[in-house]
Amino acid sequence: MIELLRAASEVQAVCESERWRYCFIGGLALQQWGEPRETIDVDLTLLTGFGREEEFAAKLLARFSGRIDGAAAFARDKRVLLLRSSAGVGIDVAFGALPFEEGVVSRSVLIEFPKGPSLRLCSPEDLVVLKAFAARPRDWLDIEGVIVRQSGKLDWPYIMSQLQPLAELKEAPEIVTELQRRRAELER
Helix, strand or coil, X not given: CHHHHHHHXXXXXXXXXXXXXXXXXXXXXXXXXXXXXXXXEEEEEEECCCCCHHHHHHHHHHHCEECCCCHHHHHHHHCEEEEECXXXXXXXXEEECCHHHHHHHHCCEEEECCCCCEEXXXXXXXXHHHHHHHCCHHHHHHHHHHHHXXXXXXXXXXXXXXXXXXXXXXXXXXXXXXXXXXXXXXXC
């Protein structure tokens, strides 16, 4: 976990020095809001807008090595830059531009990790939305941990208002139904 926090701190320092808008999502946010579990990489959303992906990729690749050949081209095409920290930890930088992503970053909060750095994390509500949208088996287990740990504190109207259009866009209305089912089972 220490190397993961160091990697996050490294990439956060670059984002801060460039005055970029960003926040950590995925496993690091889960450490704070849900049931902590082993995670092997750092995930963050970096607001780049559309059309400036290469500029952001170049600045990050000047500081970190790419995890794949052609990392900049991959980032331009897929909007995800795959990096490696100085200690070899994977860093996945999702290039954000959508209004929902802007909101995720705007609602993020600075959290101090015990014996570690303060990191900018997405809110627990946004973590639920992001994981429900991904809808992988591991994501549903992560969501359950957030529901249990944050019981009575989550802003469910917000979560549903954000997830509904994303589920429609994905043509997967069952995502909303599944989240409602798990909430009914787990929330106290």
